[in-house]
Amino acid sequence: MNALLRNVHENSEPLPAALPEATIELFREHAALPPWFDEVRVRRAGAWAQAHLPQITLALFCASLPSSYAAARGARVLAATGRMQGNDLDRRVNETAQFVLDVVTENAFGATGCALLSIRKVRLIHAAVRASLRAHSDEVPINQEDLLGTLFAFSVVVVHSLRRLGCAVSAEQAEDFYQLWRTAGMMLGIQEPLLPATFPEASELAIRIAQRQMGPSEHGRALFAALLARMRAHVPFAHAAPGHLVRYLVGDEVAAILGLACPSSFRDALSVMGLLPGLPRALRGAPPPWLIASLSRPLLEAIIATKLDGAAVNFAMPG
Numbered sequence: 001m002n003a004l005l006r007n008v009h010e011n012s013e014p015l016p017a018a019l020p021e022a023t024i025e026l027f028r029e030h031a032a033l034p035p036w037f038d039e040v041r042v043r044r045a046g047a048w049a050q051a052h053l054p055q056i057t058l059a060l061f062c063a064s065l066p067s068s069y070a071a072a073r074g075a076r077v078l079a080a081t082g083r084m085q086g087n088d089l090d091r092r093v094n095e096t097a098q099f100v101l102d103v104v105t106e107n108a109f110g111a112t113g114c115a116l117l118s119i120r121k122v123r124l125i126h127a128a129v130r131a132s133l134r135a136h137s138d139e140v141p142i143n144q145e146d147l148l149g150t151l152f153a154f155s156v157v158v159v160h161s162l163r164r165l166g167c168a169v170s171a172e173q174a175e176d177f178y179q180l181w182r183t184a185g186m187m188l189g190i191q192e193p194l195l196p197a198t199f200p201e202a203s204e205l206a207i208r209i210a211q212r213q214m215g216p217s218e219h220g221r222a223l224f225a226a227l228l229a230r231m232r233a234h235v236p237f238a239h240a241a242p243g244h245l246v247r248y249l250v251g252d253e254v255a256a257i258l259g260l261a262c263p264s265s266f267r268d269a270l271s272v273m274g275l276l277p278g279l280p281r282a283l284r285g286a287p288p289p290w291l292i293a294s295l296s297r298p299l300l301e302a303i304i305a306t307k308l309d310g311a312a313v314n315f316a317m318p319g
Helices: 021-030 040-053 055-070 072-080 085-105 115-134 143-155 156-165 173-187 200-213 218-234 241-250 252-257 266-272 289-301
Strands: none
Touching: 021 115, 040 085, 040 173, 055 072, 055 085, 055 143, 055 156, 055 218, 055 241, 072 143, 072 200, 072 218, 072 252, 085 156, 085 173, 115 173, 115 218, 143 156, 143 173, 143 200, 156 173, 156 200, 156 241, 173 200, 218 241, 218 289, 241 252
């Protein structure tokens, strides 16, 4: 199946005839666009996302992924896949980032976009992980609550993080962006009665899920430590910045769950955030734009093929 799907990337490309019938049925019927899909709104959201790609990249690495690792049970599932260590972690994180980019491009759901194929491939990955892990546990991994939590990490958490980074995200822009991800969430298998209809409702449910799921765990701290080390390796010119930005975006409580040490000194924290005396007082809120751009570009470049040893991101199912 991985080999058959490896060279299928754009939404308009035909599915290989040799795919099992069950997979073709999943793609065509169970992972189809919902009836309420709004192409105009989703295209608008994609255009907005492209204009804010550096900030979204930073939010993904410094807020969305850390928040996901702070969910103790979800972190255990991620660790159990065996793909969250060493070079496999780098590839897994880059695959996640590539998936986000595939979904938030302006024409993501159009003929030349990649969202439909990427979403369906990820749904197959989820199915393979469930089948593998349920053989050793009575728990249901990647269940409806897990899917909702992940959906909110890529939508609600991103919007809130952009606002923390100083972006003026309007209510309409936030709603557009959520509706884009709401479409992806339903295609990934979230049951419609469980899927919030609006961004405010999603924000409220995200808080409730976080309260239920977040807690310290050995797996979560190990995953975050590995992610932080990779981020620091990509920005050696500002080694302390990723940790400070994570704390700034997720808050002290989640930072403590992840085992993120407090800044070595208040002066160090201020220097990373660009707040040392002599800089305009206007910078004493969100991090300055030059810091966001200088950190997000290396992280974004980590997704490209050279970082993956020349291989494209194929969202292959685990064996």
